Amino acid sequence: MDPFQKQPNRIGELIDSSTKTLKQISKETGIAYSTLGNYNQGTRIPNAKNAQILSDYFGVSIPYLLGLDDNPVLKNPSEDSFVKLFVKFLKDGSVASKKIDDWAPFKDDVAGLLADISGTGILESHIDFLIKEKGYHPIIVKAYKHFLKEQSETIFPYLLNKSGDKNSPYHYVWEEWENSEEYKAMQKAKKD
Incomplete structure (x- = not known):
């Protein structure tokens, strides 16, 4: 893609x-x-x-x-630990699920934010402005845009999906999510 x-x-x-x-x-x-x-x-x-x-x-x-995932149904995250999966990702670039899943904190906001960023071109416009102002080589800027898009669509959702692990650097997101109505509804549905 x-x-x-x-x-x-x-x-x-x-x-x-x-x-x-x-x-x-x-x-x-x-x-x-x-x-x-x-x-x-x-x-x-x-x-x-x-x-x-x-x-x-x-x-x-x-x-x-919003076109951010090819699977029309959200998936529950695997039972593997955050550290184990992150090491696997760093090693070979593959992780069971790098998409937004059922237990991603604030999943609808994450999907909306990613769609807004990729749909508006704001980030690309700012980077293009830097090319003109700073004179960076266009191929490096193109590679950086590629990196940012890849990171925002794969790594960011993955990190949030795994933020429930206490070793996650994003655990504070999970802690905030635990106090949300969305989380409470998920827990209630899980019990029913």
Whole structure:
């Protein structure tokens, strides 16, 4: 996959594969027809509320809906420890799951943030500005953009997925998440 390739328009795909019109979907979801049209054409990215509504409506995860994951259903993380998996990743670049999973803290916010960063081009624009101002070699800047995109889409979700491990440098995220309504709902659903 080309690291600079635009995210797939999953909303457009889901709308096209449904048997419903935009008008029907708008009525059933409460999302304005014009807004749905923009999502369908890939000219806008949904806000967190609309992403949640559409993911529930189509029965897919928010990361899938936003084009950040190829699996429409979120996965539970493996039982392997954070350290073991991180060493494996550093060694050969492969980890069982580098995507956002069910137990990723604030998973919807992570998916939204990653979609916003990749969808707006803000980061790329700032880096391009630095090329002009500082005169960095364009191939190095291209490689750095590739690195940032790869890190934001694979490593960042992975680190948050494994932040429940007390050895994780991101454990503070997990600790904050444990106090959230989202976490409490996950725990309740797990018990039921």
